[in-house]
Amino acid sequence: MKLRVLIFLTAASVAITLSAVNYYFQHKWFDVGVTFGVSFVISFIVFYYLIERYVYSKIKLIYKLIHNLKLGRDLRDALGETINSADPIADVELEVKAWAREKKIEIDELRKQEQFRREFLSNISHEFKTPLFAIQGYIEAVRDDRFEDKEMATQFLEKASKNVDRLSYLIKDLDEISKLESGEMPINYTKFKINDLVREVLDEMEMKASQHDIKLIFKQKYDDNIMVTADREKIQQVMVNLIDNSFKYGKQGGNTSVSIFNLHDQVLIEVTDDGIGIEEKYLPRLFERFFRTEQSRSRQIGGSGLGLAIVKHIIEAHQQTINVRSTAGLGSTFGFTLQKAKQLPFPAIPVLNS
Template sequence: MLLNSKGLALILAASIAVIIGASLLLIPELPAFVFWLVPVICFGASYILINVVLEFLFFKELRNIYEMFEKIRKNDLSTIKPKRTYGHSSLNQIQQEIYSYAHVKQSEIEELKQMAKFRRQFLADVSHELKTPIFAAQGFVHTLLDGAIDDMAIRMKFLKKAAKNLDGLDALVQDLLTVSHMEAGDITMQFEPTDICEVIYEIFDQLEERAAKKGIDLKLETQEPSKILVLADSQRIHQVFVNLISNAIKYSDENGQVVISLAINKLKLDVTVKDNGIGIPPEHLNRIFERFYRVDKSRSKAQGGTGLGLSIVKHIVEAHGSEVKVVSNVTEGSSFSFELDLFHSE
């Protein structure tokens, strides 16, 4: 094909040589060899120059653009890399535009793929978690219907077990609704001045029996006067403390201690929930906030856990403009901390 850099350079260089040769005819008394030597030199020099310029400034860029289109057409966006450009020519700009466009599309496709994967995983996890209490309750009810109902002792025992599984199912569905609303961004926080010590003592009352059964001591430590007002959604913050304190009780051995410490730090309140329980192995630490994630599936399951508690905690704390940090050592215990905004009446 003639229309490449060499072909164009050939045509242009020949034209320049002809024009210069013709111009030489206008100059009188030139030696004869000048009429062929000068056009030949001009032809050679022009050919090389034009070829180099066209090749590097024009055809190479066009080939890059073409290659980029080929990759986009084949959906092979992952191999497109940003091109380093040394000039601001229109071709460079077009190439940059195409790259930015392809890059945006690539991110969108990746995000959609990720979301589809999440959805599939979420559905699989939800069905798995729902299946267990439903099957258990179903089993007890059917055994009763098949005749066990006539035995008074078994009747009560099985009904209680079925009820316990259904209660667990109810709690699971509530947690699932909270997580899915939070992930969809559907929940608006109702920030109000909240007495954090009151919230904590309320939860101590609520969980006292569970802690006492394991001989676990619940303690609030603070240097501050009894009332500490923070700006928070009191119901949701209540949920954060319930989840963290019940984890601390659940994942502690007998006679442990759960300590909540509150410390004022400028305009913030530092909150720490610390236990001296079983701890979390380091390789699990960055995953425990994922929904349905449990360190020891069998142990957590035996305790009725579904792995939603900490993901709810994470969402709520983030909606309060902070993040949950966790420090843990196996056998020494774990400590979860975050910040809350102190309430200041102007």
């Protein structure tokens, strides 16, 4: 509608101009009227034909292409489909602006992914090179010595073996996190008592805790009947990773405690340590792969740097949440939720009178 009004005004302007010129030279109103009528009709037809033929049709084509590409349709479908719109120019403007916003968001996301890819490749290269170079150095030292110093050779081979173990852990964790991300590792839901699982994990890690001079505390009675629905094996891994992380950043003579809280339809499990804590600026990146807040210390203790990333993927695969709160110098608390198991009502047992 707006396009026709624009053509009408343009044709009228041309007709008025020609009529004014005709009146200036002839001063005959009849000739001016004829000139105005003829020039207006011809101008309107010419402008309408040109705009409809070369401009309007092209705009409609652009509109159809953008509209259909936004919907994810095939390009041939976009070309073959007709769009009925009273004002395609305004529609094209809106579509182009929306399309530009979407593309900007996509480009920003691609840049973030590219940055993440670069950091990941850099980190994984460093994680592999460190043990590989150590193994290479120990083996070369033993080979050059030709086992003349058997005690030294034994020590070097033991150190080389530890670095081989570190590589194995790294490859295993990378494979596991890849399967979690791609969905190749299914979640096998079962009902189990979360208290029993916590007790098993604490018993399993008691020796490692004593090596770090850390006391394990379970702030919940073992006989409480708290049933959850989850993958028992994977939740066990979550608990092991979180407790092991508390050893890395705990303090000698410190404590690591596990607490369970009953919520409405969920259970909250928290692992708390009184170690060095985490600065607030590091918290958003804490679950990234290979991210370490204290590089030297965590590498001395060991680990692949993927423990917390695996924890996050396992909990999210359960469609649950994990969070962390921490204060530098005071300690950290990692908490995650699990779905409570639905309690089925037991049918009443009839009593038979003899």
